Amino acid sequence: MDATPKAIEEEVDQEVRAILDAPDLKTARLLKEAFVEAYREKAPKAVQVLEDGFDDGTAVLLLPERYRRRLRTTNGVERPGEEIRRRECVMRIFPNRESAIRLLGVFLMEIDEEWTTERKYLNMDEEEAWKKAQQASRESAQACAKAT
Numbered sequence: 001m002d003a004t005p006k007a008i009e010e011e012v013d014q015e016v017r018a019i020l021d022a023p024d025l026k027t028a029r030l031l032k033e034a035f036v037e038a039y040r041e042k043a044p045k046a047v048q049v050l051e052d053g054f055d056d057g058t059a060v061l062l063l064p065e066r067y068r069r070r071l072r073t074t075n076g077v078e079r080p081g082e083e084i085r086r087r088e089c090v091m092r093i094f095p096n097r098e099s100a101i102r103l104l105g106v107f108l109m110e111i112d113e114e115w116t117t118e119r120k121y122l123n124m125d126e127e128e129a130w131k132k133a134q135q136a137s138r139e140s141a142q143a144c145a146k147a148t
Contacts, residue, residue: 003045012039012046019050020072025061028054064130082109 003014015035022028032054036047060072070076087103094100 001046003049004043008039008042012043015039016050021059022055022061023065025058028058028061064127066126080107083107 001013003011007012015031015038019028019031019035030087032050037046060068063071084104087107088100091103094103105131
């Protein structure tokens with residue numbers, strides 16, 4: 001958005017959001033091409049930024065839809081950081097380095113226990129099933145191509 005002229009920021013934001021929320025990579029590419037055509041003259045810097053970062057920004061579209069939101073955002077990193085800072089403010093002063101490390105270790109063990117027993121942040125069993133389904137569809141497509 002920094003490379004977008006102020007007058008068209010809102011519409012560019014909507015267009016880019018549509019690209020990032022696309023259901024698959026093919027649709028995202030089509031939306032990107034439409035964006036490039038529409039804004040090449042109005043916002044050339046924004047178009048260049050989009051083209052340069054498109055592959056990085058849409059890499060999550062190759063994953064199952066269920067995981068996209070969690071892996072697209074930095075919430076998984078930011079939330080523990082906020083919680084650590086909150087606990088640090090309660091302690092205010094640590095007597096030594098080991099006590100700070102102990103506090104962090106206990107917190108990280110709590111997160112690990114929660115994710116492995118109570119609620120799984122990412123259920124990798126579903127991801128494995130998705131991978132197998134993807135592989136089976138590729139193999140059937142290859143078999144059809146060989147048959148023709």
